Amino acid sequence: xxxxxxxxxxxxxxxxxxxxxxxxxxxxxxxxxxxxxxxxxxxxxxxxxxxxxxxxxxxxxxxxxxxxxxxxxxxxxxxxxxxxxxxxxxxxxxxxxxxxxxxxxxxxxxxxxxxxxxxxxxxxxxxxxxxxxxxxxxxxxxxxx
Amino acid sequence: xxxxxxxxxxxxxxxxxxxxxxxxxxxxxxxxxxxxxxxxxxxxxxxxxxxxxxxxxxxxxxxxxxxxxxxxxxxxxxxxxxxxxxxxxxxxxxxxxxxxxxxxxxxxxxxxxx
Numbered sequence: 003x004x005x006x007x008x009x010x011x012x013x014x015x016x017x018x019x020x021x022x023x024x025x026x027x028x029x030x031x032x033x034x035x036x037x038x039x040x041x042x043x044x045x046x047x048x049x050x051x052x053x054x055x056x057x058x059x060x061x062x063x064x065x066x067x068x069x070x071x072x073x074x075x076x077x078x079x080x081x082x083x084x085x086x087x088x089x090x091x092x093x094x095x096x097x098x099x100x101x102x103x104x105x106x107x108x109x110x111x112x113x114x115x116x117x118x119x120x121x122x123x124x125x126x127x128x129x130x131x132x133x134x135x136x137x138x139x140x141x142x143x144x145x146x147x
Numbered sequence: 148x149x150x151x152x153x154x155x156x157x158x159x160x161x162x163x164x165x166x167x168x169x170x171x172x173x174x175x176x177x178x179x180x181x182x183x184x185x186x187x188x189x190x191x192x193x194x195x196x197x198x199x200x201x202x203x204x205x206x207x208x209x210x211x212x213x214x215x216x217x218x219x220x221x222x223x224x225x226x227x228x229x230x231x232x233x234x235x236x237x238x239x240x241x242x243x244x245x246x247x248x249x250x251x252x253x254x255x256x257x258x259x260x261x
Contacts, residue, residue, distance in 0.1 A: 023205035030209065040190075044211055048185050051209045055202075108198040108206070113182035120186070 008036075008070040014057045016081070019107055022058040026051035029068055033075070041146045045121040046075050049139045052114040053079040059104045060084060061134065074123070077139045085131035093119065093127070148172055148255060150214050150237060153193065156255065157241045157248055159216065162228050164237025170213050174260050177249055181206040187260045188212055195248055199223035204231045204238075214238070218245045 010032070012025040030047045038046075050066060057064035061083030069076040086092045093115050100110020119125045124140040151168035154161060161168070176188045177195035181202055184194055190211035196203055199221045207215045214237040217223065222240055223231075231238045241248065249259075 020201060023202065023209070026209060027205065040211075044190060047209050051205070052182065052185065107200060108179060108181035108196075108202050111180040111182055113180065113186055117182055117186050 004071040004073055006069055006071055008068070010068045012066045012068070014054055014061075014064040014066060014081070016058055016060075016062040016064060016083075018058060022055055022107075023051055025066055026054050029066075032068070033070075036070070038075070039143065042075065042141055042143050045141045045145060046077065048121045049118045049141065050077055050079075052118045053077065053137050053139075055107075055109050056114055056135075057081045057083065059100065059107075059109065064134075072143075074140050074142045076141075077137070079137040079139075080134065081136075082134045085133055086127070086129040086135055087131050089127055089129060148252075148257060150193070150239075153216070153252070154239055156251060157216070157239075157243055159239035159241045162217075162223070162238040162240055163231040164214070164235065167214075167235070167237045170237065172213060173257060175249070175252055175257050176210075176212065176260050177245055184212075185210050189260055192260060193252075193257075195245060197221055197245060199227065201227050201230060203227070204234060204236060207231075207236050208234045212236070216241065216248070218243060218248055 061081035064081030067078040095116045096112040098112035104110035122139040123142045126138040129135040150170045172193045174192040176192045179198045188210035194212040195216045217240040220242045
């Protein structure tokens with residue numbers, strides 16, 4: 003097993019649209035300071051940002067864990083939101099359950115989850131209705147757009 | 148094309164980053180949907196949007212675009228402009244609608260990203 007060089011956890015405050023995205027910006031600064039390759043960094047922060055927005059939009063609270071190894075960067079995102087009844091449907095580009103408020107924020111057009119998958123080398127979504135949703139994404143350090 | 152030329156062409160007001168107008172722009176991404184910007188931007192583009200809340204600048208920062216242009220006369224509030232300055236993202240605003248802006252820039256040789 004590859005050793006973890008860094009593991010940092012962040013609490014996401016659900017429903018707070020003003021703060022939404024702050025954690026992803028922080029992750030960007032951390033990875034930039036570590037000298038992570040620009041293409042890889044970009045993919046990681048896009049996945050983090052989309053995930054963070056989903057948590058803010060749908061859950062009261064959630065967490066993002068950022069894990070760095072020699073080979074890759076992983077994001078583990080968990081929330082206590084309503085869960086996703088049909089994951090295959092949710093992964094379809096254009097499918098959305100967003101409210102008008104979410105759309106006014108510029109999100110909820112059914113591209114968030116597909117964007118996250120597209121920018122990940124490994125992507126896994128687990129969800130239980132009434133319990134919450136977890137996302138695991140891994141991005142290789144040598145990945146490109 | 149320099150951002151300064153785009154500013155003149157589209158009769159823009161500069162809301163942030165007056166000192167950074169020498170940046171070169173060759174591609175454009177235009178949408179009110181932030182996930183669409185994130186999906187298509189490859190970094191260093193001009194981002195055109197009608198969405199003026201804090202998430203527009205957040206998205207610009209995450210996507211790594213070079214500048215933001217607000218269309219159809221929309222202006223962000225002071226907090227958003229301050230945030231753009233903090234992130235060193237130049238921000239322009241024009242009265243023109245998105246369709247016209249895209250047409251003018253396309254005619255000048257700028258391309259969209261896909």
